[in-house]
Amino acid sequence: MGIGHFFVDRPIFASVVSIVLMIVGGVALLGLPIAQYPEIAPPTISVTAQYPGANAETIAETVAAPLEQQINGVEGMIYMNSLATGDGQLQLTVTFQPGTDQDIAQVQVQNRVSQADPRLPEAVRRNGVQVTSGRRTS
Numbered sequence: 001m002g003i004g005h006f007f008v009d010r011p012i013f014a015s016v017v018s019i020v021l022m023i024v025g026g027v028a029l030l031g032l033p034i035a036q037y038p039e040i041a042p043p044t045i046s047v048t049a050q051y052p053g054a055n056a057e058t059i060a061e062t063v064a065a066p067l068e069q070q071i072n073g074v075e076g077m078i079y080m081n082s083l084a085t086g087d088g089q090l091q092l093t094v095t096f097q098p099g100t101d102q103d104i105a106q107v108q109v110q111n112r113v114s115q116a117d118p119r120l121p122e123a124v125r126r127n128g129v130q131v132t133s134g135r136r137t138s
Contacts, residue, residue: 042078043102044134045109047071047092049120050127059084062121067092067129070116074108076100093134106133 007014047067051059064082071080071094082092096105110131117125 040098042098043096043100043105045094045096045102045106046132046134047090047094047109047113047129048132049090049092049124049129051088051090051121051124052127053123054088054121056084056086059088059090063090063124064092066116066119067113070119071109071112074105074112076105102133106131 007017049059049063049067051063054062060082064084067090068080068082071077071092074094076096078095078097080092080094082090084090094105094109096102113129113131117129120129
C-alpha cells in the first residue's frame with residue numbers, strides 16, 4: 001500500500017493534513033523578515049530656468065544646450081530630458097541610477113549649472129537657474 005492509497009482511503013485525514021500545512025505556511029510567511037523594500041523610482045533632479053520673451057527654439061539653443069552639455073556625464077546619470085515652452089520656461093530633468101544619493105546628485109548638478117552660468121543669456125542669469133530635488137515628501 002503506497003502513500004497515495006493511504007490518503008485516498010482516508011480523505012478526512014488528508015484534508016486535515018492539507019489545512020495544517022496551509023496554516024503553518026501562512027504563519028511562516030508572516031514571520032519572514034522584510035528589511036526594506038527596494039527603491040523602484042530612480043532619483044531625479046530638476047533644473048528650471050526662465051527666459052522672458054523667448055520662444056521655445058531660442059530657449060533650446062541658448063539655455064538648454066549649454067546646460068545639457070555641461071550636465072551631461074555627471075556621475076550616476078542615466079539620462080536627461082528637457083522641455084522648452086513658448087512662454088520662456090525650461091524644465092530639464094536629470095535621472096540617476098537607483099541607489100544614487102540624491103543630495104550628492106543635486107550638489108553635482110548645481111556645480112555643473114554654475115559652470116554653465118557664464119554661457120547663459122543675461123536675462124536667464126538675472127532670473128536665476130533653480131536646481132531642485134525630485135524627492136517626494138511623505
